[in-house]
Amino acid sequence: MARTADSPVLEVEDLTKYYESGGGLVDTLLGRSQEVKALDGVDLELYPGETLGIVGESGCGKTTLARSLLQLIEPTAGTVRYEGEDLTAASDDRLRALRKDIQYIFQDPFASLNPRLTVGDIVGEPLDIHDIAEGEARAERVSDLLETVGLNQRHAHRYPHEFSGGQRQRIGIARALAVDPEVIVCDEPVSALDVSVQAQILNLLADLQSEFGLSYIVIAHDLSVVEHIADRVGVLYLGEFAEIGPTEDVFQPPYHPYAEALLSAIPEPDPGWEGDRIFLSGDVPSPLNPPSGCRFHTRCPKVIQPEGTDMAQSEWRSLMDLTQRLRSADSLKAVTAVQEGVENEDLGQLSRSALDTRVRAEFGLPDPIGDREAEEVFGTALDHLHDGAFEAARTVMSDAFESPCERTDPALFDVGDDHRIACLLYDDAYPDTPTRTG
Ligand SMILES: Nc1ncnc2c1ncn2[C@@H]1O[C@H](COP(=O)(O)OP(=O)(O)OP(=O)(O)O)[C@@H](O)[C@H]1O
Numbered sequence: 001m002a003r004t005a006d007s008p009v010l011e012v013e014d015l016t017k018y019y020e021s022g023g024g025l026v027d028t029l030l031g032r033s034q035e036v037k038a039l040d041g042v043d044l045e046l047y048p049g050e051t052l053g054i055v056g057e058s059g060c061g062k063t064t065l066a067r068s069l070l071q072l073i074e075p076t077a078g079t080v081r082y083e084g085e086d087l088t089a090a091s092d093d094r095l096r097a098l099r100k101d102i103q104y105i106f107q108d109p110f111a112s113l114n115p116r117l118t119v120g121d122i123v124g125e126p127l128d129i130h131d132i133a134e135g136e137a138r139a140e141r142v143s144d145l146l147e148t149v150g151l152n153q154r155h156a157h158r159y160p161h162e163f164s165g166g167q168r169q170r171i172g173i174a175r176a177l178a179v180d181p182e183v184i185v186c187d188e189p190v191s192a193l194d195v196s197v198q199a200q201i202l203n204l205l206a207d208l209q210s211e212f213g214l215s216y217i218v219i220a221h222d223l224s225v226v227e228h229i230a231d232r233v234g235v236l237y238l239g240e241f242a243e244i245g246p247t248e249d250v251f252q253p254p255y256h257p258y259a260e261a262l263l264s265a266i267p268e269p270d271p272g273w274e275g276d277r278i279f280l281s282g283d284v285p286s287p288l289n290p291p292s293g294c295r296f297h298t299r300c301p302k303v304i305q306p307e308g309t310d311m312a313q314s315e316w317r318s319l320m321d322l323t324q325r326l327r328s329a330d331s332l333k334a335v336t337a338v339q340e341g342v343e344n345e346d347l348g349q350l351s352r353s354a355l356d357t358r359v360r361a362e363f364g365l366p367d368p369i370g371d372r373e374a375e376e377v378f379g380t381a382l383d384h385l386h387d388g389a390f391e392a393a394r395t396v397m398s399d400a401f402e403s404p405c406e407r408t409d410p411a412l413f414d415v416g417d418d419h420r421i422a423c424l425l426y427d428d429a430y431p432d433t434p435t436r437t438g
Contacts, residue, residue: 009215014077017039017065017239034288042239051215055235061238102184105184106172106187108192115160118157118159123174124142127141143156151167165194202225223262235256293404294406304404315371323401410422
């Protein structure tokens with residue numbers, strides 16, 4: 001359903017959640033505890049009758065966002081306004097009352113249903129908590145709800161373990177609907193289900209939205225899940241939005257390079273996708289110490305080259321990967337390709353040319369690198385490595401291969417109607433970078 005009103009039902013500003021990490025009391029007393037920056041200043045709006053999809057890889061902060069919205073965990077900063085009322089400032093009693101309006105559907109439909117309660121009691125529990133119905137009226141309401149989600153009244157007397165995954169998610173949905181909510185936050189509602197059942201549950205959510213005028217936030221790690229159900233999509237990376245906009249715009253250029261990689265990974269060939277699969281290097285970095293500048297720069301296939309440099313992008317990416325690795329490396333092992341069958345190898349004994357081959361192999365660097373100056377810098381760094389001078393190698397590489405993306409945290413730039421992308425490729429200050437898309 002398209003956006004139907006100008007005033008958002010949910011309005012989130014600068015929502016931030018830092019978890020404490022670093023162990024126990026002693027660490028805290030010694031100031032050794034660190035912050036896991038799971039969510040870092042997120043803004044969003046949800047309009048009545050709208051579905052906003054939130055996607056991103058595991059660890060990007062999706063669940064933290066969903067739970068902070070409902071104050072199931074206490075945000076570190078920011079505001080969440082429901083129909084204008086700030087939930088972060090609401091008393092516990094007020095929050096309990098407001099939870100009638102904003103419901104949560106969990107990822108794992110089995111773990112979230114009390115195995116000792118009958119389905120009737122699971123669905124009826126919110127009716128008791130909010131004093132909505134009792135006795136005959138409660139039983140009738142439970143039957144109606146079960147039918148609404150495609151189950152039947154006989155199911156009320158059974159227990160969760162007697163149902164399939166898809167049916168259990170239907171029970172979870174019936175429980176959420178029981179209190180007649182305005183907003184439902186669906187946290188990975190289908191990721192625990194077989195692919196064949198996923199579409200049924202997504203269709204059910206869509207039907208219920210039309211019937212009851214619900215607004216949804218649907219969290220998923222897979223863009224294909226939100227493609228058909230969401231009006232708008234926000235792509236989250238390390239606690240920040242990389243891209244947010246109407247679904248059809250997010251699914252076509254211009255793309256954030258991260259969104260583009262996620263799109264390319266959709267298993268079924270997507271009609272909107274024409275390119276090859278894009279493989280990202282490495283895993284999502286730790287939110288304990290997120291990368292400087294653009295958080296995606298350590299994996300980005302389109303990372304911007306410094307002024308005056310115009311290399312093949314794959315070579316540039318490889319040189320950046322080597323530079324990053326050197327920053328945290330303290331031994332040759334970290335920067336050389338593993339040789340099969342050679343254990344406890346003394347890498348310090350490698351000849352200069354063997355070391356050259358092994359470092360190029362580890363980072364996929366050609367011999368020679370196409371750009372003559374880059375090849376020279378690489379050669380100098382390798383000399384230092386061969387001499388065991390790590391710091392000097394680090395400095396040579398860092399000085400020569402620093403991307404603007406490492407220095408500047410990009411704002412969300414407007415790239416279309418209501419479509420924003422946080423990437424320097426869309427900053428006018430970098431007009432003609434060789435990697436510019438769309
Ligand atoms: N209670 C906690 N204490 C410390 N760190 C946490 C806590 N909960 C989550 N994190 C960390 O915060 C980051 C974001 O986690 P979150 O669960 O929100 O991500 P996600 O995108 O939902 O991932 P997934 O799809 O795996 O659930 C991760 O690095 C995670 O390890």
